[in-house]
Amino acid sequence: MLVRLVLHHPYPQAFLQMCNLPIKVVCRSNAEYMSPSGKVPFIHVGNQVVSELGPIVQFVKAKGHSLSDGLDEVQKAEMKAYMELVNNMLLTAELYLQWCDEATVREITYARYGSPYPWPLNHVLAYQKQWEIKRKMKAIGWGSKTLDQVLEDVDQCCQALSQRLGTQPYFFNKQPTELDALVFGHLYTILTTTDELSEKVKNYSNLLAFCRRIEQHYFEDHARGGISVRLS
């Protein structure tokens, strides 16, 4: 089964590679509009399209590949809870930094988001997206947070992850699970793009070692260009 993957984050790629599935990564600027639910990432398998990590995992499971079969009930509950924590904290923090921090917005995000479009569409779309994200932040209570508070939340999240990981190679001991893929994806993005967040993550050496281990094991072995960046 050849899977075409359209993404903005590497975690589904990590997950699919952990399942030993052959994949081809395609980066598209209109990925959000191609996806059936409006969200990236999504995968294209044969004539089916599945978007978002949850459904992708279910889809892959239905085809007979699953990473969490060896876990008992309590562990599965913990895994789901930690995945929500990562989504809740890290994803929101990344969005906050991309869209609500004035410096980053001006220098990086507007240019990157609007680059495929001609003027004035690039400004209009970028501004519209920013307004949408700000509304969502306000709804979940992040609207009034300062950058320092966001960084502190990220720090708390990383501390929780670091404590859960401890000295084990993966979160649930010997075998990687969806949680490992998700955490790797987010931490990888943070370490390779933003400065302030990556400083917080670098405080936790076991998390850094974890990322490096997954990168070496699953990515450099497949010799994919563009993904194997030095994490130092």
Added chain:
Amino acid sequence: MAAPTELFCWAGGWGLPSVDLDSLTVLTYARFTGAPLKVHKITNPWRSPSGTLPALRTSHREIITTPHKIITHLQKEKYNADYDLSARQRADTLAFMSLVEEKLLPVLIHTFWVDAKNYVEVTRKWYAEAMPFPLNFFLPGRMQRQRMEHLQLLCGEPRPENEEELEKELYQEARECLTLLSQRLGSQKFFFGDAPASLDAFVFSCLALLLQTKLPSGKLQAHLRGLHNLCAYCSHILSLYFPWEGAEAPPPRPAPTGPDTEEEPYRRRSQVLSVLAGLAAMVGYALLSGIVSIQRAAPARSPGPRALSMAEEDEEE
């Protein structure tokens, strides 16, 4: 001595110490830690120092409104239920709180405020009966609109044809979340052993609201009733920490007796005042427009009062 810390929260009903999720969380946490709070159970959010409920007024006259921040403040004041938790358990607390916030909370809001039957027969009924005049006319509606907006932002704008599917998916995830909580609790008394922690306060308030309220349309409630360890967990906490409120079985008509007697003098007073205001307005209008005049009317005006006397009769009726 500094002023006592005061907590303003929604009043009780449906057999619970408070009908509002956030207020219940804060109350439960306060009971767990034995924090000396002066609790004001009110039904008029405009009487709270911040305009919303729950609200905590600290001894330094600072106002805190979000439940998370209130609990953090209490923890700083040495009322910390998480003190004895290991680092790993604290990490688990963060994780499970995120799980409940993402999966269970939206569906709770939907069950109480968006589902038409529940909203009309249970939620709006309680709030309209409990709130003083004239707030009960517009405040429940406004609260509903706020929560719907909040839900839409959280779950994304549903396309009209997908709305039912989205709802089904949401409820499915909530049911899964409940099952996961049940698996994590197992046969323990609380989530982290024998002593309650902040996670217990949070989870208890979600579950208690779902379990205790008599909902006409309760799909999630039915699933929860099937998870016996969670039901036992709820009744255990209710009987241990809220014995007198939990003992009052909810009457068939959820009429709150406590806040009603408290608001009685205010309600009566506002009723009397509104009747007086109406009378004064009518008499004033009658005098000013000449329908009723005190002194003898001038000759030129005499046809006026006669023609208008019919209007006066109509008006007095």
